[in-house]
Amino acid sequence: MLAADDDRHYRRLVTLRTISSLRRIGGNRQLATIDAWTVVVRTAREFKSGERVIFLEPDAFIPTGILDDQLCKDADMVPATFKGRRGYRAAHDKVEILPSRFLSEDNFFFSQGAILHLSDCPQILYKERSTRQKAKWDEQLPEYINFLQTYDIGRHLHVSKYTLEEPSGTRRNPKVPSFILKTEMERVQNCPNLFIKDKYKTMTFQETKKMDGAAMTVYFLRGDSRYWSTHGTIPLWADPELIRNCHFEMGRAGVCTRNLEILRSPDANKYLRSDPYFATAIRLGLPKILAQLAPCIDSIAIQGELVGSKINGNPHCYAKNSHHDFYIYSIFDIESGKRWDPRRTEDWVKTKPHLKHVPVLGYHTVRSIAKSHEELLTRAYLTHGEGLVFKCLVDGRWFKVLSERWFVERG
Structure with a gap:
């Protein structure tokens, strides 16, 4: 913070x-x-x-x-x-x-x-x-x-x-694994030092558009991970489709919402492939992509915003029954708990033409684009979307600036 x-x-x-x-x-x-x-x-x-x-x-x-x-x-x-x-x-x-x-x-x-x-x-x-x-x-x-x-x-x-609770059904999915980093960040109103401390005159931030969707994480856990003993085995009661798509020679993959790991559909009458989180991860080949990285790097996780017709009231107006999109905004090393530099994440996504990164609006110091909190809020207001996210390239801190106009339009 x-x-x-x-x-x-x-x-x-x-x-x-x-x-x-x-x-x-x-x-x-x-x-x-x-x-x-x-x-x-x-x-x-x-x-x-x-x-x-x-x-x-x-x-x-x-x-x-x-x-x-x-x-x-x-x-x-x-x-x-x-x-x-x-x-x-x-x-x-x-x-x-x-x-x-x-x-x-x-x-x-x-x-x-x-x-x-x-x-x-x-x-x-x-x-x-x-x-x-x-x-x-x-x-x-x-x-x-x-x-x-x-x-x-x-x-x-x-x-x-207070958060909107995810719908529960007859099948209960477990909580998200403890090694998954939280995606919550401070609002700019709780960052009083931005326009006070001298260090923020030179700190460069990545500015991105904030998508109005749902947080989603796809991870790959190697067999030699320190977390393997508690999270390495896919439960027998998990959906067979998950086992087929997430079990690999060097480890296992997983798909998570903000609060839960998806092991089977929460609706007993539906297959897992109908779940937008799991379906999107498989369509994009994310478990396989991470598994291919396993020989070269430690256990890894990709985080982003799931956006589509079935998510958060469909604020981005996707067509009914169309594919959902996954906008990546962070990659982190599970063993160290450290996020990649935002530039490295953006560059990596560019090497995968079928993947999307959240829209990057630029790299700059905060004080080069605003002189006060009010000017940052105005900047978000004038940007079509839920708001802006700033990630510091020096210490990895994030903060968000929510758009009041988006709030009015969304009710």
Whole structure:
């Protein structure tokens, strides 16, 4: 993460932050700015500019019973059910306001997440005040700054990231293997150092278009892998078609969604070849391609975005029953857990004419194309698609810039 240089892999959905500005927008609502985030709040909640608050990022899910139901409703959190539990989700919404003297030409605003007073959570308020007291009420002391960066509020609130759950059937597929790297990345709003630290003046990033689909991974595990003892054998109950296509002399291949490894169709009445993930991997010959690389390199995995008529509501307007596309954006070494340099990945894909890489828009420093977070957000807004992804060529960090226009068009 660019937001916290010492913590690259853990994403905190709930943090303590400060309201930098607050302005009236009509309809008994105010627009609160928190770092690069904007949140529409109710005037009756009486937030103040400069106030330290609890900020919940979009899709932060809190089960019922943790906070008062009315408090969640007043914070404009959305009722939701996740993994069988009822609760509330911090939303990313377009809020329309009736025209008034407070507005100029726009009558809608984007609300990203939710905020709570510290007093709404007494335990967190006590922890914050006691830490500030130890720091002699100086919020610039390292002790207090470290507290803000590391205090895991989400654990106290039992927060998890709300995602659309994959359909379950009579056949259960296992969770994705532990050696598969997660594809989640920080939003640009959580990268405050981009326009502060000098090192970002010279760091080159690969800028790519963000496809609106579903994460997919195809991997090949060699027989000498340290993970072979736990993941090398294909279960006997797996679909015979998977065994035929993914078993090789030097190892085995596998196909995964974001959360599951596909061993058989979740629908007992369908064959595995009807699954868009597996069907696309086999049509493109990905298991065989990776197996051919096995004598030369360690166990390897390819990650990308699956796009098509059966994925995510078909936002890219594929014809019904047409082939799905797989846009590659990352390749990594399973044994070391390190991703290939983005340029190496792009060059490798170019050697396979039938494979596709996510559209590359260029290689440049962030500050050569924008002077602020707002300009990056505008850049994404003007680009047709879900947004932009930036991958650093120096340290491998990623961040995404989501398009508000795409959000409006997709509803």
